[in-house]
Amino acid sequence: MSATVQTQLIAGLPLLLIAAGIVLVMLLVAGSRNHRAVAQLTTLGFVLTFAACLLPQPAVGVTPLLLFDDYARFGMAIVAVCGALTVLLLYGYVESLGGYREEIYLLLLIAALGAMTLCAARHAASLVLGLETLSVALFGMIAYPHRHTLPLEAAIKYLVLSAAASGALMFGLALVYTATGHLQFESLHVAFSSLSSSADRSLAWAGVALVWAGLAFKLSIVPFHLWTADVYHGAPAPVAGFLAAVSKGAVAVLLLRWLDAAALQQAPALAQMLALLAVLSIAVGNLAALVQNNVKRVLAYSSIAHFGYLLVPFLVGGATAREAVLVYVASYAVMTLGSFGAITVLSEPATGEDADHLYDYRGLFWRRPLVTSTFTPMLLAQAGMPLTMGFLAKFYVLAAAVEQQAWALALAVVIGSAIGLYYYLRLIVVQFLPRPGGMRREGVLSETSLTAGAALVVLTALLLGFGVAPQSLLAGVTQALSSLN
């Protein structure tokens, strides 16, 4: 084995480990069904992948499709952590779901493989490949409780709209290819700036606009957000958390690398359009969340608003803005997994509906103090309270906007946050209000409640730990970004 191949194999270790995990889980399930063993094996796979991402290595390109540098490893590490925590949340959930339990871990691993591919992609082909691997696995995960109607409906909705978005994306890529003759992203940058004829240029920018449209669907930016509330509502709670954290996060990581402000500067019309969409997302997300009585739908609309905030650093550009995107992705992953984790713990999946009505949460603090102790910080973080990761994210977004003197966007973030407070507070306070009928301690100690509890404790520790002492996270972000340019 030559030295080059060896470095390439080592660099590709995270992907290889996940792929090996997929094969092993498949073989194990084929041999004998053992829920606990499969869950343990999956967790081990994610933990090993996470460890492999932490190994210090040089930037290595593997084939023209993939590039493993610190930036990719940062994204893959987030995906691996989210994957491991999702396994812990899923374990109790599918245990009580009944039916075949083990395949969801297979789907989870495949989805993670797709997300990691996105983080490392440097070619249109690997982008499409990663995105489709992720989406197809997610269809299966959303519809996993297939005896119930809501998940099925959600999966179909996601499937149809996702296919349309993929169509737009691929059409856009084709246009870009027609105009420039390149599919590898590194050479696209140069090719764009050297386009001579205006016809080619407009073709290329039409293509980029379509690519943005396709990816904006995944990020649920207005007006491509219509699927969000229904899918979050219908999907099983742990899957919805994974979908929100990983699928959106990986797409944002990909976008930052290839389609950030520097690329947009050449097409001011597109940048202005996106700025408008950012403001619209903030407005629509926050206003629609105000009138929801379903906790999952509130979180869905709030995620639309969050990705409106996230678009701000994309648009303003600059060194701080790039840090802002990564900090936001990491923080959002923790906050949203934690929120859906709390819903997971409260749900009884056998009934066909998760615990997502506002009424289910009345008096929760007195009945399930540990769940509330997790859920409240998660919601406060989403509202941007200091000493949590959520504030760190908002701090970075505002810092990026102020640095580029984008006052209008900064003001939109402030107004959006102020509106957002209302529904986060409503969700928080209801957990403390007395519930007629029962205020006794609920919840039993069992293996399944312990695994989910462990996930919640880890998430809360991350949320507050990085919120109070963010230095190590920021160092990781800086290192990841230093490999770009």
Place this chain on the structure above:
Amino acid sequence: MELNPWLLPALVAIPFVGGLLAWYSERLSLTWPRWIGLLSMAATCVIALWIWKHADVPGVLPAADAPVWLLEFKLDWIPRWGITFHFGIDGLSLLMVLLTGVLGVLSVACSWREIQQYVGFFHLNLLWNLAGVMGVFMALDLFLFFALWEVMLVPMYFLIALWGHSSTAGAQRGHSRVYAATKFFIFTQAAGLLMLIAILALVWVHHQNSGQWSFSYEDLLHTPLSTAQEYGLMLAFFVAFAVKLPIVPLHPWLPDAHSQAPTAGSVDLAGVLLKTGAYGLLRFVLPLFPAASREFAPIAMALGVVGILYGAKLALVQTDIKRLVAYTSVSHMGFVLLGIYAGTTLALQGALTLMLAHGLATGGLFILCGELYERLHTRELGSMGALSRRAPHYATALMFFALASLGLPGLGNFVGEFLVLFGSFAVRPWTTALAATGLILAAVYSLYIVQKALHGPAADTRPVEDLTAREQAMMAGIMLALLILGLFPQPVLDLARAPLSQIGHWYAMGVPGP
């Protein structure tokens, strides 16, 4: 004697840890959380007095252009942004910390009988709120200041939302305590985010000039700003503090929050949280943006006068005794605003004294309102009457604080208002003259409470329990403090003279370069 710098973080840490202990101790006994709360707040008072006794208080204005701290504590926090964990205390901060400690003790004491539900969690919120306020009064890093500024809101939100009253007047309009709490939170946090943008912009300008990221107060003092930049940033800071103070027209959260909050929450809000707004103006707005503040002063002073008269006017038409007291706060804070923007040392000292006296007197009034509610289960002035016969001790206390509130000479409020008017008259005679008419209205609404609640025919014949020993001790303590502040204000004025005259000097002349 060398003071230990760890005393400053201890002022924040003691209530914080005390809160956790109080929460946990609930399962042992319901009395434990109360004692833990009382002792931790008493401990902060002792620390503050200890610092006062042993610190080297400068007698004259320090010649240096850098601020002088009695005690400082500094640790690196987030080097990427030049953020430090930096507490510092001078005479001004020390007095505010002491006020927080004293009102903290009173808040715990006045909840002894009122709060019977979720006792541990109540004290957790109360103590964490006070811990945040302590930090706000000492923070010298703008990031730290902002973090604590926001963090102290969450426990306050819970105090109002969970232990508040749903007053009959409020309920008719569909205004529950949750509504009041949410309104309070959104007002303050939205204004706070505006301040965050201003902080970031200030830091960014500093970075452009010096190449250093820093959130440190002392570094940012010397940031050169263009006129437009300075005015814009000043306005953003001003709005954030104006909501807290509150300044008309940013006050609508206050009457709702006050009248719906539990007694301890009202004491805490009126006594301490409003003061964070005034403190912010003194510590940050005037020194950081002196030129823009001078330009803005006529508007701010006019807003102060509007607040004085409008607050007093609205107080006059209230029938709910707690709402009435809440509106008097708006009126009194107008005097504070007037004094701050007059900017003479005399006026600033008056504003500070008035802040302390208002904290004590209004705290006392709110406690009395709470006690009345425990006894009569109503806060409507119309359903009281003849309390002077039915509960003479209670009536004496109410009379005393009503007189303090109208500015009777010999009590702390008089010293404060007198100094504010005296100090402002030299700067803006007509505005000051107009403000002084507010004192007449103050006499009217204070005596209106006395007349309605204490005299006249009784609304019913039920016997009213007079003050218990605990309540008498609390009242005696506040009365004594107000008398001392009214008769011997000199030690207080001396303690804060150096920082206040320095702030006044910067405000008048601008901050000299480093």
